[in-house]
Amino acid sequence: MRVLISGTASAAGWPAPGCGCASCARVTPGRRRTHVLLGDPVVHGLPALHGDLPPSGGPVPLPPTGVLPSGRHARSGPDGLTVITPDGRRILYAAALPAGPGREPDHESDHESDHELDMALVDVLDRPERLGDLRRRGLLGERTHVVAVDLDHRVPTEVELDRRAALWGVRIVADGTVVDLREPPPALPAPPRRTLLLGGTRSGKSAEAELRLAAEPEVLYVATGPSGEGDPEWARRVRKHRDRRPAHWRTVETTDLAGVLRSATSPLLIDGLGTWITAVFDECGAWSGGEGLDAVAARCEELVEAWRQTHVRVVAVSDEVGLGVVPHTSSGRMFRDALGRLNQRLSMESEDVGLVVAGRLLGLI
Structure with missing residues (x-):
């Protein structure tokens, strides 16, 4: 069975007619609306899996009988439109979901159909965490x-699209690509085991970290900061972070990062090292210096060693403290020095380090 992907863009195309955004101005030569033909051999005029679909988020139209021409059966479900070919191959078209909360895991009606697909055509720019949920369920x-479809100006450039696709284990193909389902998909590069993301306040570093692990089937989110009890403003920040995490991610609130790294069996997202070292200063009574600082240094050494020896994929977020003015208090200077040294140590033990500035990622060599 071969599949002709004659178009890969969203309903409006990319660039969208009349759109003056930077993304539409950059893309070249452009992409046509997603359109897929199934056949072996592929010839013009075979039945379309995705023909005149409505704009993203609309209902998926099906024939009244649920049967496509040439014996192709189709059914619509929580994951999208699944087409079953005469030879038993299963192809999923996962369009954009309606606005609102993401798909909850363990949907009771899905269990009977949860076996490996031959092909998935996914709007990865909508909610990339759907990839992780689909992988988690097999x-x-x-x-x-x-293969990524319904592409458009939700991503700033095609270079950024390629970067995200590599992180998520997705293929980006040109319009007119033919995919032979009898052949295995091309091998994708393994992601880095340890990633450290630095940035200032509201730089986008946490969002970038979540992007890195969005397509993983299992993720443990390690929250190191306070829960926000007694501080309404902080509680709102925590709630926003929780709301944007995928429903199938697990969360643990702890300052024992070394213990988590040693015992983890699934990818970790640690957010973040700045709040962690604040808590460690509190626990060690280090704000006035003296032996407390020695205890903080020992905790940092333990964390670096666990980071060095971890066997799971881990992405950690930390504050870049070297770009501002020198703090005017001794406690502020001690905090800055301790976190700066920790950032350097972890950076040297990481395969991937990036600085996030105004939502843009700068790779650090």
Whole structure:
């Protein structure tokens, strides 16, 4: 079975007619609306999996009988439109979801159909965490061809699109690409095991960290800061972070980062090291210096060693403290020095380090 992907853009195309955004101005030569033809051999005029679909977020139209021409059966479900070909191959088209909360895991009606797909055509710019949910449930596996469709100006450049696709294990193909489902999908590079993301306040570093792990089937989110009890403003910040996390992620609130790194069996997102070292200063009574600082240094050394020896993928967020003015208090200077040294140590033990500035990622060599 071969699949002709004659178009890969959203309903309006990319660039969208009349749109003056930077993304539409940059893209070249442009992409046509997503359109897929199934056949073996592929010839013009075979039935379309995705023909005249409505704009993203609209209902998926199906024939009244749920049967496509040439014996192709289709059914619509929480994951999108699944087409079953005469030879038993299963192809999922996962369009954008309606606005609102993401798909909850363990949907009771899905269990019977949760076996590996031959191909998934996914709007990855909508909610990339859907990829992780599909992988968690066994729908996407090593033999699944996962291709991005419905592409448009929700991503700033095609270079950024390629970067995200590599992080998520998704193929970006040109309009007119033919995919042979009898062949295995091309191998994708393994992601870095340890990633450190630095940035200032409201730089976008946490969002970038979440982006890195969005397509993972299992993620443990390690929150190191206070819960916000007694501080309404901080509680709102915590709630916003929780609301944007995928529903299938687990969360733990702890300052024992070394212990988590040693015992973890799934990818970790640590957010963040600035609040962690604040808590460690509190626990060690280090704000006035003296032996407390020695205790902080020992905790940092323990964390670096666990980071060095971890066997799971981990992404950590930290504050870049070297770009501002020198703090006017001794406690502020001690905090800045301790976190700056920790950032340097972890950076040297990481395969991937980035600085996030105004939502833009700068890779650090």
